[in-house]
Amino acid sequence: MDRIHIEKLEVxxxxxVCSEENSLGxxxxxxxxxxxxxxxxxxxxxxxxxxxxxxxxxxxxxxxSENTYKLIxxxxxxxxxxxxxxxxxxxxxxxxxxxWAPMLLxxxxxxVEVERQWHTSxxxxxxxxxxxxxxxxDALKKLDEHEQIRVxxxxxxxxxxxxxxxxxxxxxxxxLEIRTLLEPHELLDELHIIEAEFGRERKEHWGxxxxxxxxxFYDDLxxxxxxxxxxxxxxxxxxxxxxxxxxxAPQLIHPVTNESVRxxxxxxxxxxxxGSLNKY
Numbered sequence: 443m444d445r446i447h448i449e450k451l452e453v454x455x456x457x458x459v460c461s462e463e464n465s466l467g468x469x470x471x472x473x474x475x476x477x478x479x480x481x482x483x484x485x486x487x488x489x490x491x492x493x494x495x496x497x498x499x500x501x502x503x504x505x506x507s508e509n510t511y512k513l514i515x516x517x518x519x520x521x522x523x524x525x526x527x528x529x530x531x532x533x534x535x536x537x538x539x540x541x542w543a544p545m546l547l548x549x550x551x552x553x554v555e556v557e558r559q560w561h562t563s564x565x566x567x568x569x570x571x572x573x574x575x576x577x578x579x580d581a582l583k584k585l586d587e588h589e590q591i592r593v594x595x596x597x598x599x600x601x602x603x604x605x606x607x608x609x610x611x612x613x614x615x616x617x618l619e620i621r622t623l624l625e626p627h628e629l630l631d632e633l634h635i636i637e638a639e640f641g642r643e644r645k646e647h648w649g650x651x652x653x654x655x656x657x658x659f660y661d662d663l664x665x666x667x668x669x670x671x672x673x674x675x676x677x678x679x680x681x682x683x684x685x686x687x688x689x690x691a692p693q694l695i696h697p698v699t700n701e702s703v704r705x706x707x708x709x710x711x712x713x714x715x716x717g718s719l720n721k722y
Contacts, residue, residue: 444480453506471539514538522558533559564658570613590623597686617687
């Protein structure tokens with residue numbers, strides 16, 4: 443991807459573990475790579491089609507000079523996050539140099555470099571207790587209000603029979619596409635917080651719930667951990683997921699099976715009894 447490079451912006455700031463660093467301050471050198479498709483800027487020769495690097499430099503200076511952190515890791519993280527939230531860029535790489543790090547050895551500089559970016563994730567959402575439609579609507583609003591989540595598209599809501607444990611009320615289900623700065627486990631934690639705000643209790647596997655939000659896909663990531671598997675391991679068997687997901691991302695490819703969402707849906711529909719899925 444194209445990039446705009448800012449090399450060693452000089453900033454006087456007060457970051458460090460030692461109290462003298464916080465009171466006296468020192469020079470920091472901050473470099474930034476801003477990743478963005480610059481084709482339109484190259485064609486149109488218009489500032490509006492690119493990122494104003496002067497404004498980026500002013501913003502970095504403001505962040506570094508108006509805050510005090512113990513670690514330059516924290517400074518790099520904050521600069522990365524705030525640039526991604528404020529400017530139209532896909533990814534950033536931030537390097538913070540500390541030329542006069544306090545140690546009893548000679549060293550030219552100590553630096554920290556981090557890379558952060560927007561990620562695309564697909565989620566499923568469902569409810570079968572209480573005011574189901576209101577709960578789903580309010581949960582989507584809560585997601586969209588999160589600083590580090592942007593809701594891109596939302597599917598139709600469908601009414602489905604319960605999956606797994608069938609002796610319970612019918613569900614309303616849907617899917618959505620989001621962009622997020624959160625890493626997978628950070629995203630999972632935030633989804634659990636939102637579920638809890640709507641009264642979700644984890645008492646029974648596949649049991650009734652006021653709100654259920656699952657991570658289906660996260661970029662092209664393939665991940666296996668104790669509490670999170672991506673892509674969702676049961677997606678190919680879930681008509682109530684594939685049906686709405688196909689409405690917003692039919693060509694999305696499963697990174698393990700290499701099947702599209704549409705292909706997985708057609709395969710499942712061919713062996714699913716009619717009448718098990720109804721539009722709401």
